[in-house]
Amino acid sequence: MVHDITFEAIINAAGILSGIAHHTPVMTCQQLDAAASASVFLKCEQFQRTGSFKFRGAYHAVRQILSSGHSRPVAAISSGNHGQGLALAAKLLGLSAHVIVPTPASALKQVAIRSYGAQLHLAENRALADATMRRLTEHDQAIPIHAFNDPHVIAGQGTIMLELFAQVPTLDIVLAPIGGGGLLSGLCLAAHHLNPSLRLYGCEPQGAADAWESLRINRIIPMPTPQTMADGLRTSLGSRTLPILRQHLTDVLLVDEEEIVSAMRFIYERMKLVIEPSSAVALAPLLRRDSVLRGKRVGVVITGGNVDLEGLWRSLPPGAAPS
Amino acid sequence: MVHDITFEAIINAAGILSGIAHHTPVMTCQQLDAAASASVFLKCEQFQRTGSFKFRGAYHAVRQILSSGHSRPVAAISSGNHGQGLALAAKLLGLSAHVIVPTPASALKQVAIRSYGAQLHLAENRALADATMRRLTEHDQAIPIHAFNDPHVIAGQGTIMLELFAQVPTLDIVLAPIGGGGLLSGLCLAAHHLNPSLRLYGCEPQGAADAWESLRINRIIPMPTPQTMADGLRTSLGSRTLPILRQHLTDVLLVDEEEIVSAMRFIYERMKLVIEPSSAVALAPLLRRDSVLRGKRVGVVITGGNVDLEGLWRSLPPGAAPS
Numbered sequence A, B: 001m002v003h004d005i006t007f008e009a010i011i012n013a014a015g016i017l018s019g020i021a022h023h024t025p026v027m028t029c030q031q032l033d034a035a036a037s038a039s040v041f042l043k044c045e046q047f048q049r050t051g052s053f054k055f056r057g058a059y060h061a062v063r064q065i066l067s068s069g070h071s072r073p074v075a076a077i078s079s080g081n082h083g084q085g086l087a088l089a090a091k092l093l094g095l096s097a098h099v100i101v102p103t104p105a106s107a108l109k110q111v112a113i114r115s116y117g118a119q120l121h122l123a124e125n126r127a128l129a130d131a132t133m134r135r136l137t138e139h140d141q142a143i144p145i146h147a148f149n150d151p152h153v154i155a156g157q158g159t160i161m162l163e164l165f166a167q168v169p170t171l172d173i174v175l176a177p178i179g180g181g182g183l184l185s186g187l188c189l190a191a192h193h194l195n196p197s198l199r200l201y202g203c204e205p206q207g208a209a210d211a212w213e214s215l216r217i218n219r220i221i222p223m224p225t226p227q228t229m230a231d232g233l234r235t236s237l238g239s240r241t242l243p244i245l246r247q248h249l250t251d252v253l254l255v256d257e258e259e260i261v262s263a264m265r266f267i268y269e270r271m272k273l274v275i276e277p278s279s280a281v282a283l284a285p286l287l288r289r290d291s292v293l294r295g296k297r298v299g300v301v302i303t304g305g306n307v308d309l310e311g312l313w314r315s316l317p318p319g320a321a322p323s
Helices: A007-017 A030-036 A054-067 A081-093 A107-115 A126-139 A151-167 A182-194 A210-217 A241-248 A257-270 A277-287 A309-315 B007-017 B030-036 B054-067 B081-093 B107-115 B126-139 B151-167 B182-194 B210-217 B241-248 B257-270 B277-287 B309-315
Strands: A039-044 A074-077 A097-102 A119-123 A173-177 A199-205 A251-255 A297-302 B039-044 B074-077 B097-102 B119-123 B173-177 B199-205 B251-255 B297-302
Touching: A007 A054, A007 A151, A007 A182, A030 A039, A030 A257, A030 A277, A039 A151, A054 A074, A054 A081, A054 A151, A074 A081, A074 A126, A081 A097, A081 A107, A097 A107, A097 A126, A107 A119, A119 A126, A151 A182, A151 A297, A173 A182, A173 A277, A182 A199, A182 A241, A199 A210, A199 A277, A210 A241, A210 A251, A251 A257, A251 A277, A257 A277, A277 A297, A309 B309, B007 B054, B007 B151, B007 B182, B030 B039, B030 B257, B030 B277, B039 B151, B054 B074, B054 B081, B054 B151, B074 B081, B074 B126, B081 B097, B081 B107, B097 B107, B097 B126, B107 B119, B119 B126, B151 B182, B151 B297, B173 B182, B173 B277, B182 B199, B182 B241, B199 B210, B199 B277, B210 B241, B210 B251, B251 B257, B251 B277, B257 B277, B277 B297
Parallel strands: A039 A297, A074 A097, A097 A119, A173 A199, A173 A297, A199 A251, B039 B297, B074 B097, B097 B119, B173 B199, B173 B297, B199 B251
Antiparallel strands: none
16 A cells, blocks of 8 residues: 555656745745754745645646546545645636535635635535535546545655755755654655654644554544644644554654644744644644754655634733733 | 945945845745735845844944944834944944933834943933933943934945846836935935836835935924824924935835735735835836836845734734734
């Protein structure tokens, strides 16, 4: 299962994405380096089209469907970034797209998904979302594109590592948040071929530590009631991503909600960048100067910037919000 | 008076700032271009050291003081960005700095000024601030560095135009916010030598339209009670900046507070960039598709990102804040 996503598949994905996806910048900050006691390089996927890295995998997967001769609609269950990525990918490639959004869902993200021309289906819970997906695949011949458990999606996300390696060839470590594990699977597979001594860590909220536990016991642990503001990381690993990460991931670093808020605040105040809570999860271990990171050259994948900042501040407990 | 700031002075300032100030990126966005019906290029000075362009002028001015053989303390009255710029400039050059901050003042900015090692003096009103400045100049031999009415400060800000011209040589128009006029004076003087057909517009809040009025009647209009969230633009023009802008500025474009909020929201949601209300003032005419801007290649100086977003949203009238 692991080896059906080759390095060549990632290189091929990079070719497909060339001129379509943005080649995102790497940003640095002396204050961040000082706070982390490390040299930190942010791969800024919040500047990617649709505001997150998810566009890469979604576009690559839709393009592969077209190449195989289909012109059927595509469909995904997603509350956010994958849905936006898929909607734009389908629009650019001339396919229709359905995005099934479990409620409650951010109004901002619903508007964005619609603005790319996709048809939005609200579903009150996961079972209803699955039922909608069955209806779309059976009656409308829609092709489902999973947010992370799809080899073409994983290969698309792996192109981030190709770019980061070219931009900063001398990294010791790469950090990225871990939700379903599609991003880190792509990063690991690319890194394994580019520089096998590069260490990759997944970063996960303590309130949704299912990946940490799943990797420990080598079995997917479901996450019925995740407790974290990092809405992109509430999902569990998939059948494809678990074995890849078991083989290649160095470890999982857990962070608490207060550390997530502090990291968001640091980056927004000092670097003037809007990042999502999920991205802040991967910065938090640096700001507490984790022993495995100190003194190292550390790349961090900033996954996206699709956040309703005002709503987030309001929803935080008193004292947790930046003052 | 106008011609005491030569193009050579700006070139010299660029040499002094080289390797010290950041060469800030130019960013673009397809959604912004579509919304503006123009090709828009943001010169991102929110990524400048201390979070605003003010570091350029402050560093250049302090460096000139050192070159003239003085090692006395420097001092400025500033509630924000100039104070931070001066504090860091003095620290880097080994001088002590005093920053006089009229209250009420943002706690965030006070912390930043102190973090750069400057001595902070709170003053309850402008008269008390002036009295503190007199005391510092008389008893401590401090050298005042005006935030905008200083030729070295103006030359320092002019270096932004040198960089922007090199990054995007084919601009038709440059937009920048207008407060005291130091930034636009520097931009105008540089642009006049680089490309005399380039048109520069100052952008100003309707609630603080003193520059518009001052330029119309060629006399500095004081602004006793400015009504705008763009705190950096509440000041009046100076004796140096008025004649430069009278000679070179094409016009002033006025925007209302709702347009400022909309522009901030657009940039933070679509481009994932934290910008100050003062910077949003220069974007607002684009988003309402001002006739002089449509179809043009327009550079916009994003002046800074030092904003307490949470506090700003809370202070807005209901309905004005992004939802």
